[in-house]
Amino acid sequence: MKLHLLRICSISCRAFILLLGSSALLFGQEKTELSGWIRAGLSKVYEERASASFYAAKLQYEIKLGKSLEAQIDLRGASTRHEIELREAYFTADVGTGLNVDFGQHKKRFGLEYQKSKENLRTLERTLLYRYLESFGFAGRELNFRYYRTTRADKRPSGYSFSLGYNEAHDLNLIARWQRLRAAGSFTLGLNGIWQRDQKDNGAQMVSGFGLDLSRDTEAHHVELEALVGQDPFQSEFEADFGAGRKVYFAGGKALYSHRFVLQASAARAFEPVAVASFLAKDVGRFEVNTIEVLAGANYWFSPYARLSGNADFLLSNSPGNTSARTLAGSNFILQMEVRW
């Protein structure tokens, strides 16, 4: 028993020393920044009887390797998986005024929502259009090389981005985005394109997608208007292999509005209602079969670092067999507390 206690003490001491050592290394290095978040909450899906609790955390290291080189490592853990996942790992090189190059595993930036991390969205989850794009890989994460120019309100009203990506489904893609601040009044205009060589059983197919977005972001208001159209690689492959060989195109649009009411300026306490309406037709050849998303939500900011959010996401879908009635299948409600640092 004594021996057992001694062993436990010895292991604990070693773990403590290791922890102290590693944190000293980490924080002793002044060029390393640590950011991240912790989330916990409840979710309820319409067709399920019980609600589910969840928790997740993100730890992001930003390591300055020199004057113009930076490495970023994004580690995630969640209640759905019992291991830490290396979600992103990439380098950013500063190659000129406002010009940067990224290389590594990170976001596939097609469309307005994928220009941002999830924690910077007004909604808790990505909206209907992007959830659909993720399912066949027009959005998500991959190994890519990205060359881009950032915008700045005072100097550079136009920005662009080109990225060449490859993933472990053996797909190769080129994504381009151009945006201009104050292109339509106070709105920023964005144009997006993706061209993908999509690997399939007997060779490959070329698929593409295009998007147009208008956004306005002020201290109080946030508005996003988007339209996306493209070729669904999975359905097109099915048609090529088993059907008449027609290409299947999807189309969709989104409108998002949020308003931030400052309740206590000194503590940055604010209340922010959010409303979203989206539309998605998975096959423009059958435009009458579609899904409409109506999302009502709110963020309550306790401080710039903590928010309590609730999203009621209603998905109204009809089906090829019945286009005159809609169901709420897949609709969900999420209540979440997020603390970031």
Added chain:
Amino acid sequence: MLCAIIEGLEWVLKKFHAKEHPPQGGNCVGACERMLLTRMSIKWGIACVLLIALNFTGCQKLVEPAGLEDYGLPKVELTIAHDELATLNSHVYVRREVPGRVVIEGKRYNVLVRYSGQTSINRLKKSFTFAFEESRQYRGHRNYVLSAQTGDPTALNPAAGFWAFAQAGLHAPEVQPVACYLNRESLGLYFLIEPIDEDFFRKRGQSLGSLYEAANANAQFTFGNGYDVRLGFESRGEREDFFGDLERLLVLLDETPAESLPARIERLLDVENYLRYLAVSVLIHNWDGYFNNFRLHRDPRIGKFQFVPWDMDHILTMHPTRSNIRGANKLSERLLANAGYRARYRAILTELLDERLAVEELNAQLDATAQRLAPAHEADRFLSAGGISIFEHARRVQEFNRAWYIKIREDLENLK
């Protein structure tokens, strides 16, 4: 409804305004103007969003979602979050696991899901493997395979194939046809196939020893032409990356003279098991099972290799070179060169042809399977795309079986 929502919001804003600017006679003109602008913009913002939504819905009827159709089979409902699905679909060939949830026959399990299979991984209709949470099991297994069987347009093969091997007394995986859904969208007719792993052998009173998975359609039984066992076998047994006993078997087959083969090989191989495996493979045209679709297991308590069949999608069709009474690999060639083994093989074939795997029995099994799977086969967009019903497939296979059995009986005479 829209007006009611806007009126409600207006009321909230008024309350908010009253709190921020109490009527004390102070100058709040600027604040009030800002508030008015805020009120107008939020009203119009929300009104636009809701109008767009209502315009598209056209005030259509809202109904309860219909239950997912089971087509007379157990249902497997797989749920994967969209961002995890993106990860799964962009890591197909590294078989990355993502968290998901599966409901099998009404029971819910948290799982890690990955794509699996050798041929089907390239196809649109892919196979999956689930790893259950540590404390949970499905039918006594910590992993389970949800197979698309994409090489088989008939959907008859898995049930008929594994049944045939079980008739010959071999260990064969359990197979269960199911109606499969991913995020409520139909994936079609799938097969839950028992994986051949430690749990498989434990359930059959054996323990895991060396286990080799034939792979890349290149599982050879000779070192001829500079063959390396790693090219055609994957070691999945107790000792990771151990190939020692398999290499010993191949050396023995390459170097042992014919007259001393029985004495030496029977120490390492369960010859009766292999002759039975070969006989069934010949009868059901398991031509992919000579170099590819099998597992080779050596229980430490038995000490001899035994064959376990796997993946039945390519059976009951003629192969130009491998469809013959002697099988197609070096192991069959060496064993059948021995008169004693040849006689035993003939006896096994005769027993199967006349009794346990008689053509009427095999065809009756096909009829029963077709009857059971017909609604799911018809609803599966991949299987029904060819325009041939499962009953027509069954009829064609049965005719083919009758002709093949006649041919095998004739060839038995030449096997003496």
